[in-house]
Amino acid sequence: MGRPPAHSVDEFVDAAVRLFARGGVRAVTMTAVARAVGVRSGSVYHRFAGRPALLAAVWLRTERRFHHELVRVLDEHPGVEGIELASGWIVDWCRANVGEAAVLHAGVRAFSPDTWTEAARAELAENVAARDRETARVVRAVRAGTGRDAEEILLALLDLPVAVVSRYLARGAVPPASATELTRRIARLIMSG
Numbered sequence: 206m207g208r209p210p211a212h213s214v215d216e217f218v219d220a221a222v223r224l225f226a227r228g229g230v231r232a233v234t235m236t237a238v239a240r241a242v243g244v245r246s247g248s249v250y251h252r253f254a255g256r257p258a259l260l261a262a263v264w265l266r267t268e269r270r271f272h273h274e275l276v277r278v279l280d281e282h283p284g285v286e287g288i289e290l291a292s293g294w295i296v297d298w299c300r301a302n303v304g305e306a307a308v309l310h311a312g313v314r315a316f317s318p319d320t321w322t323e324a325a326r327a328e329l330a331e332n333v334a335a336r337d338r339e340t341a342r343v344v345r346a347v348r349a350g351t352g353r354d355a356e357e358i359l360l361a362l363l364d365l366p367v368a369v370v371s372r373y374l375a376r377g378a379v380p381p382a383s384a385t386e387l388t389r390r391i392a393r394l395i396m397s398g
Contacts, residue, residue: 212242214252214262221263226304226377230315233260260316261325267308268332274298276339284350285396287343288362292392295366296385303379310374353396361392 220241239246253259299306373380
Protein backbone atom coordinates (compact mmCIF):
# COMPACT_ATOMS: atom_id res chain seq x y z
CA MET A 206 0.00 0.00 0.00
CA GLY A 207 1.35 3.43 -0.95
CA ARG A 208 1.64 6.31 1.42
CA PRO A 209 -1.23 8.78 1.59
CA PRO A 210 -0.97 11.89 -0.56
CA ALA A 211 0.68 14.86 1.10
CA HIS A 212 -1.80 17.34 -0.39
CA SER A 213 -5.55 17.08 -0.84
CA VAL A 214 -7.51 17.93 -3.96
CA ASP A 215 -8.98 20.88 -2.03
CA GLU A 216 -5.49 22.32 -1.44
CA PHE A 217 -4.87 22.36 -5.19
CA VAL A 218 -8.31 23.86 -5.89
CA ASP A 219 -7.80 26.46 -3.14
CA ALA A 220 -4.51 27.47 -4.77
CA ALA A 221 -6.21 27.69 -8.17
CA VAL A 222 -8.95 29.90 -6.72
CA ARG A 223 -6.35 32.25 -5.23
CA LEU A 224 -4.50 32.40 -8.55
CA PHE A 225 -7.75 33.10 -10.37
CA ALA A 226 -8.67 35.91 -7.98
CA ARG A 227 -5.30 37.58 -8.58
CA GLY A 228 -4.84 37.04 -12.29
CA GLY A 229 -7.92 35.57 -13.92
CA VAL A 230 -8.18 32.27 -15.71
CA ARG A 231 -4.85 32.69 -17.52
CA ALA A 232 -3.07 32.63 -14.17
CA VAL A 233 -4.47 29.17 -13.39
CA THR A 234 -1.90 26.80 -14.86
CA MET A 235 -0.76 23.44 -13.61
CA THR A 236 2.72 24.85 -13.00
CA ALA A 237 1.41 27.88 -11.12
CA VAL A 238 -0.81 25.71 -8.91
CA ALA A 239 2.11 23.38 -8.18
CA ARG A 240 4.29 26.35 -7.28
CA ALA A 241 1.57 27.82 -5.03
CA VAL A 242 1.18 24.54 -3.15
CA GLY A 243 4.93 23.93 -3.03
CA VAL A 244 5.03 20.69 -5.01
CA ARG A 245 6.22 19.47 -8.40
CA SER A 246 3.85 19.77 -11.36
CA GLY A 247 3.50 16.00 -11.43
CA SER A 248 1.61 16.16 -8.15
CA VAL A 249 -1.04 18.35 -9.75
CA TYR A 250 -1.26 16.07 -12.78
CA HIS A 251 -1.65 13.12 -10.41
CA ARG A 252 -4.91 14.72 -9.18
CA PHE A 253 -6.11 16.38 -12.40
CA ALA A 254 -5.72 14.94 -15.91
CA GLY A 255 -5.00 18.41 -17.24
CA ARG A 256 -5.89 22.07 -17.00
CA PRO A 257 -9.53 21.56 -18.12
CA ALA A 258 -10.05 19.13 -15.24
CA LEU A 259 -8.55 21.63 -12.81
CA LEU A 260 -10.72 24.46 -14.14
CA ALA A 261 -13.79 22.22 -13.89
CA ALA A 262 -12.94 21.40 -10.28
CA VAL A 263 -12.58 25.09 -9.43
CA TRP A 264 -15.96 26.01 -10.89
CA LEU A 265 -17.91 22.96 -9.73
CA ARG A 266 -16.68 23.04 -6.14
CA THR A 267 -17.25 26.79 -5.84
CA GLU A 268 -20.74 26.66 -7.29
CA ARG A 269 -21.72 23.61 -5.23
CA ARG A 270 -20.47 25.09 -1.93
CA PHE A 271 -22.13 28.45 -2.51
CA HIS A 272 -25.44 26.90 -3.49
CA HIS A 273 -25.43 24.47 -0.56
CA GLU A 274 -24.80 27.24 1.96
CA LEU A 275 -27.40 29.56 0.41
CA VAL A 276 -30.07 26.83 0.52
CA ARG A 277 -29.19 26.20 4.18
CA VAL A 278 -29.76 29.89 5.00
CA LEU A 279 -33.08 29.91 3.15
CA ASP A 280 -34.24 26.69 4.81
CA GLU A 281 -33.35 28.00 8.27
CA HIS A 282 -35.21 31.27 7.62
CA PRO A 283 -38.25 30.67 5.43
CA GLY A 284 -40.44 33.38 3.97
CA VAL A 285 -39.74 37.07 3.55
CA GLU A 286 -37.27 37.09 6.44
CA GLY A 287 -35.25 34.43 4.66
CA ILE A 288 -35.17 36.41 1.42
CA GLU A 289 -33.88 39.50 3.25
CA LEU A 290 -31.32 37.54 5.28
CA ALA A 291 -30.15 35.50 2.29
CA SER A 292 -29.75 38.63 0.20
CA GLY A 293 -27.43 40.11 2.81
CA TRP A 294 -25.80 36.72 3.38
CA ILE A 295 -24.72 36.64 -0.28
CA VAL A 296 -22.86 39.92 0.22
CA ASP A 297 -21.27 38.62 3.42
CA TRP A 298 -20.27 35.38 1.69
CA CYS A 299 -18.58 37.36 -1.07
CA ARG A 300 -16.76 39.46 1.51
CA ALA A 301 -15.55 36.34 3.36
CA ASN A 302 -14.78 34.31 0.23
CA VAL A 303 -13.34 36.84 -2.20
CA GLY A 304 -11.57 34.25 -4.35
CA GLU A 305 -14.66 32.11 -4.77
CA ALA A 306 -16.76 35.23 -5.31
CA ALA A 307 -14.40 36.18 -8.15
CA VAL A 308 -14.90 32.72 -9.64
CA LEU A 309 -18.69 33.00 -9.56
CA HIS A 310 -18.59 36.60 -10.78
CA ALA A 311 -16.58 35.53 -13.83
CA GLY A 312 -19.18 32.91 -14.74
CA VAL A 313 -18.78 29.36 -15.94
CA ARG A 314 -17.79 30.39 -19.47
CA ALA A 315 -14.51 31.78 -18.13
CA PHE A 316 -13.62 28.18 -17.19
CA SER A 317 -14.13 26.79 -20.73
CA PRO A 318 -16.71 24.10 -19.95
CA ASP A 319 -16.62 22.97 -23.58
CA THR A 320 -13.14 21.53 -22.84
CA TRP A 321 -14.27 19.59 -19.74
CA THR A 322 -14.85 15.86 -19.67
CA GLU A 323 -18.33 14.54 -20.27
CA ALA A 324 -18.57 13.65 -16.57
CA ALA A 325 -17.69 17.21 -15.52
CA ARG A 326 -20.21 18.69 -17.94
CA ALA A 327 -22.83 16.28 -16.57
CA GLU A 328 -22.01 17.43 -13.04
CA LEU A 329 -22.38 21.04 -14.17
CA ALA A 330 -25.81 20.24 -15.62
CA GLU A 331 -26.80 18.51 -12.36
CA ASN A 332 -25.65 21.54 -10.33
CA VAL A 333 -27.63 23.91 -12.54
CA ALA A 334 -30.74 21.71 -12.34
CA ALA A 335 -30.44 21.46 -8.54
CA ARG A 336 -29.99 25.22 -8.24
CA ASP A 337 -33.02 25.86 -10.44
CA ARG A 338 -35.17 23.37 -8.49
CA GLU A 339 -34.21 24.84 -5.12
CA THR A 340 -34.72 28.41 -6.32
CA ALA A 341 -38.14 27.52 -7.72
CA ARG A 342 -39.06 25.80 -4.44
CA VAL A 343 -38.12 28.87 -2.40
CA VAL A 344 -39.90 31.25 -4.77
CA ARG A 345 -43.09 29.13 -4.71
CA ALA A 346 -43.11 29.05 -0.91
CA VAL A 347 -42.51 32.78 -0.52
CA ARG A 348 -45.01 33.61 -3.24
CA ALA A 349 -47.67 31.42 -1.59
CA GLY A 350 -47.08 33.12 1.76
CA THR A 351 -46.87 36.69 0.50
CA GLY A 352 -48.48 36.95 -2.90
CA ARG A 353 -45.35 38.69 -4.17
CA ASP A 354 -44.48 38.23 -7.81
CA ALA A 355 -41.76 35.68 -8.62
CA GLU A 356 -39.71 38.35 -10.41
CA GLU A 357 -39.76 40.56 -7.31
CA ILE A 358 -38.65 37.66 -5.12
CA LEU A 359 -35.79 36.79 -7.48
CA LEU A 360 -34.79 40.45 -7.70
CA ALA A 361 -34.56 40.71 -3.91
CA LEU A 362 -32.93 37.31 -3.41
CA LEU A 363 -30.39 37.12 -6.23
CA ASP A 364 -30.25 40.05 -8.63
CA LEU A 365 -29.89 42.70 -5.94
CA PRO A 366 -26.93 41.20 -4.03
CA VAL A 367 -25.19 40.23 -7.27
CA ALA A 368 -25.52 43.80 -8.52
CA VAL A 369 -24.20 45.19 -5.23
CA VAL A 370 -21.10 42.98 -5.14
CA SER A 371 -20.40 43.03 -8.88
CA ARG A 372 -19.07 46.56 -9.01
CA TYR A 373 -16.52 45.72 -6.33
CA LEU A 374 -15.57 42.29 -7.67
CA ALA A 375 -15.16 43.67 -11.19
CA ARG A 376 -12.27 45.79 -9.97
CA GLY A 377 -10.83 43.19 -7.60
CA ALA A 378 -12.09 44.89 -4.45
CA VAL A 379 -13.82 43.43 -1.42
CA PRO A 380 -17.38 44.70 -0.94
CA PRO A 381 -17.54 46.89 2.18
CA ALA A 382 -19.41 45.80 5.31
CA SER A 383 -21.97 48.54 4.69
CA ALA A 384 -23.05 46.74 1.52
CA THR A 385 -24.69 44.00 3.58
CA GLU A 386 -27.11 46.26 5.41
CA LEU A 387 -27.80 48.25 2.25
CA THR A 388 -28.68 45.03 0.43
CA ARG A 389 -30.94 43.81 3.23
CA ARG A 390 -32.69 47.18 3.43
CA ILE A 391 -33.39 47.27 -0.31
CA ALA A 392 -34.52 43.61 -0.27
CA ARG A 393 -36.90 44.49 2.55
CA LEU A 394 -38.32 47.37 0.48
CA ILE A 395 -38.79 45.14 -2.54
CA MET A 396 -40.50 42.45 -0.49
CA SER A 397 -42.74 44.92 1.33
CA GLY A 398 -43.99 46.36 -1.93
